Amino acid sequence: MAPRPCAVLGIGQTKYKRRRDDLTLDGLVREAVLRALEDAGAAFDDIDAIVIGKAPDALEGVMMPLLSLADALGAVGKPIHRVHTAGSVGASTAISAVNLVESGMYDTVLTVAYEKQSEGNATWALSGGKSGGQGAGGTFAPWIRNYIARSKAPEHIGWMVAVKDRLNALKNEYAHLHLPDISIEKVRESPMLWDPLHFLESCPSSDGAAAMVLGNDDVAKKSGRPPAWVISHAKRTEFGQFPGRDTVRPQAGVECSEALYRKAGITNPREQIDCAELYVPFSWYEPMWLEGHLIAEEGEGWKMTDSGDTELGGSFPVNMSGGVLSSNPIGASGMIRCLEAASQVRGTAGEYQVPGAKISIGHAYGGAAQYYAMWMVSSELNPEL
Amino acid sequence: MVSLAEDVAIVAFEQTPSHAHFNDSEPAMIMPCVNSVIEQVGIDRHDIDFTIAGSCDYLSGMPFAFVMNIDAVGAWPPVYESHVEMDGAWALFEGFVRLQSGDIDTVLVSGSGKCSPGSYREAFSLQTDPYVHAPIGLDPRTQAGFQAQALIAAGKATERDFAEVVSRSHGNAKNNPYAQLSGDLSVDELLAEPYVQQPLRRLDCPPTSDGAAAMIIARADKARELCDSPVWIRAIDHRIDSHHPTLRDLTDSSSVRIAAERVGLHDGPVDIAELTVTYSPEEIILQDALGLNGGTTVNPSGGPLTGSPFMAVGLTRVIELARAIRNGDGRRGVAHASSGPALQQNLLCVLEGES
Numbered sequence: 145m146a147p148r149p150c151a152v153l154g155i156g157q158t159k160y161k162r163r164r165d166d167l168t169l170d171g172l173v174r175e176a177v178l179r180a181l182e183d184a185g186a187a188f189d190d191i192d193a194i195v196i197g198k199a200p201d202a203l204e205g206v207m208m209p210l211l212s213l214a215d216a217l218g219a220v221g222k223p224i225h226r227v228h229t230a231g232s233v234g235a236s237t238a239i240s241a242v243n244l245v246e247s248g249m250y251d252t253v254l255t256v257a258y259e260k261q262s263e264g265n266a267t268w269a270l271s272g273g274k275s276g277g278q279g280a281g282g283t284f285a286p287w288i289r290n291y292i293a294r295s296k297a298p299e300h301i302g303w304m305v306a307v308k309d310r311l312n313a314l315k316n317e318y319a320h321l322h323l324p325d326i327s328i329e330k331v332r333e334s335p336m337l338w339d340p341l342h343f344l345e346s347c348p349s350s351d352g353a354a355a356m357v358l359g360n361d362d363v364a365k366k367s368g369r370p371p372a373w374v375i376s377h378a379k380r381t382e383f384g385q386f387p388g389r390d391t392v393r394p395q396a397g398v399e400c401s402e403a404l405y406r407k408a409g410i411t412n413p414r415e416q417i418d419c420a421e422l423y424v425p426f427s428w429y430e431p432m433w434l435e436g437h438l439i440a441e442e443g444e445g446w447k448m449t450d451s452g453d454t455e456l457g458g459s460f461p462v463n464m465s466g467g468v469l470s471s472n473p474i475g476a477s478g479m480i481r482c483l484e485a486a487s488q489v490r491g492t493a494g495e496y497q498v499p500g501a502k503i504s505i506g507h508a509y510g511g512a513a514q515y516y517a518m519w520m521v522s523s524e525l526n527p528e529l
Numbered sequence: 530m531v532s533l534a535e536d537v538a539i540v541a542f543e544q545t546p547s548h549a550h551f552n553d554s555e556p557a558m559i560m561p562c563v564n565s566v567i568e569q570v571g572i573d574r575h576d577i578d579f580t581i582a583g584s585c586d587y588l589s590g591m592p593f594a595f596v597m598n599i600d601a602v603g604a605w606p607p608v609y610e611s612h613v614e615m616d617g618a619w620a621l622f623e624g625f626v627r628l629q630s631g632d633i634d635t636v637l638v639s640g641s642g643k644c645s646p647g648s649y650r651e652a653f654s655l656q657t658d659p660y661v662h663a664p665i666g667l668d669p670r671t672q673a674g675f676q677a678q679a680l681i682a683a684g685k686a687t688e689r690d691f692a693e694v695v696s697r698s699h700g701n702a703k704n705n706p707y708a709q710l711s712g713d714l715s716v717d718e719l720l721a722e723p724y725v726q727q728p729l730r731r732l733d734c735p736p737t738s739d740g741a742a743a744m745i746i747a748r749a750d751k752a753r754e755l756c757d758s759p760v761w762i763r764a765i766d767h768r769i770d771s772h773h774p775t776l777r778d779l780t781d782s783s784s785v786r787i788a789a790e791r792v793g794l795h796d797g798p799v800d801i802a803e804l805t806v807t808y809s810p811e812e813i814i815l816q817d818a819l820g821l822n823g824g825t826t827v828n829p830s831g832g833p834l835t836g837s838p839f840m841a842v843g844l845t846r847v848i849e850l851a852r853a854i855r856n857g858d859g860r861r862g863v864a865h866a867s868s869g870p871a872l873q874q875n876l877l878c879v880l881e882g883e884s
Contacts, residue, residue, distance in 0.1 A: 145534035147630040168660060200592035201614065206663070207587040207655040208614060211869040214769045215776075221787055223767050224874075225622065228586075228614035230593060236611055240623060247629035248534045269592040381599060381610040396607035403609075511596050514604075 147246035149525055151364040151371035152486040154184025154357035160320035160471035163262040164351035169204065170216035173258050176353035177217060180254070184357035185367055188218035191357075192250040197227040197237025197257040198475030199510075202273060204263040217256065231280075231423070231510030232379075233257065234478025235517035238356065238506070239377045242519070245360050252363050258353035259473035266349050266474065281346055281426060283512060285338035287391040288428040292340065294392060295431070297446035299340060302427035303331040306345045306469060308455055309424070313466025315456075315495035320350045320471040345427035345469075352473035354480045361525070372486035372521040375503075376408035384512035391513060393436045400516035401437035404505070408520050409529055413439050416529045417520070418501040419461040419488055421481035423508040425468045430454060434462070437507065437518070456496060464488065464496040478508025482519055489523040502527055531764065531791060534629045538752035538759030539880070541569035542744040542848040547709035547836025550645040551739035555589060559601035559641045562743035566637070570745055570755040574603050577745070578633035580610040581624050583617035583640040584840050587652045598641060616640055617742055617844030618866030618876050624746055625765050634751040641741035642840030649737060649839065656869060658772060670734055672774060672870040673808035674726040679779040681728060686813045688728050692719040694809040695732045695834060702831025707845075709736050709836035732834065733809040740838025742845045760851040760880050763861075764792035767876035772869070779871060785818035788877040792863070797881070799825045800859025803846040805867040806832045814872060815865060825862075829853060843867065847878050854882040 156179025158164065164172055173196075181187060194217055201207050210219075210226045217224065229236040234257040241255035271277015291297070310326040313319035326344070334343040364371045380403070382396035383389070401413070410416050422433045431445030439460065440448055448454050454462040463469070465484040468477050485506035487493045493501075507518045543565035545551075545558050559582075567574055580602050586594045595612050604610065613619045617640015624636035644652065654668035680686040693716055702711035714732070722730040745755075752759040768784035768791075771777050789795075802825050806812040816827065830849040833842050843866025850864040861881045868874040 145629075145631040147632060200586050201655075202586060202592040204659070205655060206659045207652060208585065208868065211656050211769075211873055212658045212662075212772050214772050214873070219769050220771050221768060221784065223622075224769050225619050225767070226614045227611065228595065229612050230596060240611065243623065243627050243630065247626045249531050249626060249629060272593055273591045379609055379611060380607040381604050382607040383599065383604050384596065386605065396604075399607050511593070514596075 148248045149361040150242045150245040150358055150374045152356050152521065153359045153364055153367045153369045153371060154180040154186060155483045155487055156180030156183060156355040157318045158352045159318050160350040160352035160473055162350065164260065169206065169209065169260055170213060172260055172351065173213055173256050173353045174216045176355040177254065177256055180355035180357050184369055186252065186357055190252050191218065191222065191254045193222060193244050193253050194219050194224040195227060195237055195241040195244065195253065195255045196224060197233040198259055199231065199233055200269050202264065202269045203266055204260050229510060229515050229517065231474060232478055232508040232515040232517040233510065234476050234480065235482050235506060235508035235519065236379060238479050238482040239379060239517055239519060241358050242374050242377055245358050252357065252359045254355065254357055256353060256355040257476040257479035259475040260351045261349045261473065262351050281338040281341055284426055285341055288426065289340060291392045291428060291432050295443045295446055297431065300328065301431060301446045301449050302340060302345050303328045304449055305424065305427040305430045306331045309463050309467045309469040312456055312464055312496055313470035316465045319466040320348050341426050347425040347468045347472040350471050350473040352471060352476055354476045354483055356483050370490040370492065372489045373525045375520050375522045376404050377519040378403035379517045382514050384514045392432065394513050396514060397436040397509065397516050398438065400518055404518045404520055414460060417503050417505055419464060419498045420505045421465065421484045421507065422462055423468055423478060423481055424463060425472060427469065430462055433507065461498050464493065464498060478517060481508055482506030486521045489521050535631055536749040536761060537625055537628050537746055538749065538761045539851045540745050540747050540752050540756035540759055541566035542851055544707055544742040544845050544848050545740045546707045547838050548739040549709055549737065551643060555641050555643045556598050556601040558643065558739065558741040559598055559639055559743065562741050563602055563637065563639060566743050566745045577637045578609065578635045579624065579627055580608055580637040581612065581620040583613045583615050583620035585614055585642060587655060588642050588644040588649065588839060590647050602637065602639065616840050616842065616866050616868055618847060621844060621847060622765050622767060622876060625762055628746065628748050635745060635747045637743065637745055639741065639743040640841040640844035642838050643739040644839055645737050645739050669870045670726050674729050675774060676779045676871045677728050677810040680810050680813060683780045685780050686810060688720060689716060690813055691733050691809040692716040694806065694812045695719055698828055698831050698834040701829050702835035705830045707836065708831045709738055711831060711835055729808065735807050735833050735837035738836050738838040740841045742841040742848055744848060758855050758883065760854050760882055763879040763881050765878045766791040767874065769874040772873060774871060780814065782814055782818040782872050782875060785815060785875045788875055789819050792877045792879045794863055794879065795820060797861050799861065799863055801825065801829060801850055801853050801862035802827045803830060803850040804828055804832060804865040805843050805846055806834060807837060807867065809834060811872055829858065843876065850880050854880055
């Protein structure tokens with residue numbers, strides 16, 4: 145049997161903030177879930193199964209939180225399961241939910257991802273629970289330096305991405321950072337955290353949740369909501385370290401995008417895809433993923449950034465919502481990429497809508513840039529490429 | 530019962546013994562299981578289409594502990610892979626669901642847990658509601674005690690019934706080379722033991738265990754190609770109850786009742802039931818909710834009371850059932866996995882041998 149078609153029919157997000165101390169964990173996930181249900185024109189009774197994801201439990205100190213969140217998620221009496229694939233988890237969770245619909249076993253599936261980083265110490269957890277750890281920036285900075293050396297990219301590329309994503313975020317009411325006076329100078333003058341990454345080239349630490357209602361083709365038809373058809377999805381994993389590993393352009397990332405494009409019949413991603421929400425927690429990852437996911441030739445990704453192609457209004461907009469650089473509730477960040485891609489092809493992205501967007505991708509990575517999860521969504525089930 | 534697009538079978542399985550303390554790393558427990566199942570079907574590791582694991586960071590005491598476990602499955606060249614922060618039985622669920630799409634043939638499923646370095650009671654107390662329950666240390670044994678007391682108060686069971694579950698489990702485990710505890714224990718002997726959590730005694734509770742389990746499942750054509758005696762997964766379903774003990778009837782399991790209905794448990798004979806009985810009173814609740822009568826052999830392996838490697842223990846129930854069916858001890862049965870305090874979340878998997 146062929147996989148059952150699956151569409152995104154509802155999207156919900158919380159306001160992302162440094163500290164959502166107005167809400168419990170239950171309240172946080174529920175804020176996103178109720179908005180997704182409302183957007184889908186659905187109620188808890190319509191949901192057949194739930195898939196939840198987040199980064200390590202130690203970020204909030206709650207073990208297997210699907211148990212204590214079951215009531216808030218309307219999961220009682222239903223199947224609910226929990227995905228954890230490091231930073232890629234938000235997108236992996238969305239893909240697991242797609243699998244449930246594609247299997248034909250469940251018609252309507254709710255998926256939710258969250259992080260409430262203010263309840264714990266993220267850098268401690270991201271350092272594997274060891275004190276004095278290097279955190280994510282410390283892991284990625286040497287690979288970024290390697291990218292700069294290999295591609296001969298000028299140093300202002302990182303600053304440009306930092307400015308562009310924060311300007312995009314001004315159009316997104318849910319974004320954590322709203323920095324209207326951001327500028328290249330401000331980024332350049334902000335404190336150096338991990339050479340070459342300045343403070344303003346790094347993602348914030350956010351509280352927030354994101355949710356989607358997915359349904360099969362019958363549910364999509366009945367809902368009358370604009371669908372974002374999930375026309376392809378892929379995941380790949382590789383070891384985090386071994387001799388000869390290419391940490392700048394990891395093979396798992398390359399193969400993940402190859403699988404994603406192959407399934408959708410994409411032969412020229414740069415031309416056939418209208419826009420992308422890529423997981424860019426540190427500025428330089430925009431050009432690195434443009435290359436690592438085969439949107440640009442090797443050594444050419446930074447030129448797309450430099451020429452303004454990745455801006456809203458450019459030829460290949462990236463992170464129209466403001467991206468991870470503007471909101472980073474870690475476990476939810478990948479799901480936010482997926483739902484923002486869906487929002488674009490549904491035509492519901494408001495002020496940061498890419499006009500006429502028909503095909504978009506959502507992407508996340510995690511661990512030592514070793515976990516990849518990507519999905520491709522379209523306004524049509526069988527789009528002409 | 531849910532109609533399925535694809536028939537799926539277990540073609541290979543392996544488990545470690547239940548170790549009181551395994552002196553090496555978690556990947557070192559998983560790897561022999563993975564190597565064994567791959568060898569059993571005689572394929573290359575890279576012929577596996579999808580890999581999915583279940584484990585829990587908190588038992589390993591380290592955020593991202595599951596990342597180390599990919600050393601055991603092999604991830605170079607890159608693999609199509611995922612992970613659930615749950616017992617391996619839920620990895621099996623997702624693997625089974627993934628095969629229903631019909632575009633891939635094989636899934637490698639594993640589950641592993643190594644809780645001996647820490648205190649699992651302390652770790653599992655963090656499963657409870659973080660605002661009200663966790664701060665008072667409401668650990669799973671305490672909740673199992675509530676459940677046991679509720680059964681007694683409702684007149685549904687006695688302490689002697691609990692001891693009978695323990696006695697039979699330990700007796701059955703004498704034939705299980707993977708069991709950690711086994712032996713002949715009389716009910717009177719057990720009842721003479723002191724309470725550890727009234728009305729529970731030491732052997733009403735599970736031992737501290739480390740262990741891992743793995744299996745390969747495949748779509749029908751591939752399954753027959755890989756294996757002479759595939760064990761068919763006829764249905765799988767899981768359901769959750771309210772987290773709050775006061776919002777549930779602790780003497781019953783509505784989630785088990787729903788799942789039993791969904792898997793069509795009584796559409797055929799239930800020869801064997803391998804149940805995740807972590808605390809002895811749970812067997813009484815499960816038997817009742819599953820509607821089992823005298824015709825079903827319950828926990829011929831001895832069950833978790835004789836070896837309970839959390840995060841592998843549910844998947845191990847599926848393996849024990851598959852082994853029993855392969856050995857001809859029965860033709861059809863149910864495996865049960867559980868998660869959360871006081872049987873909050875439950876998974877059922879119906880297996881059947883070749884007709």
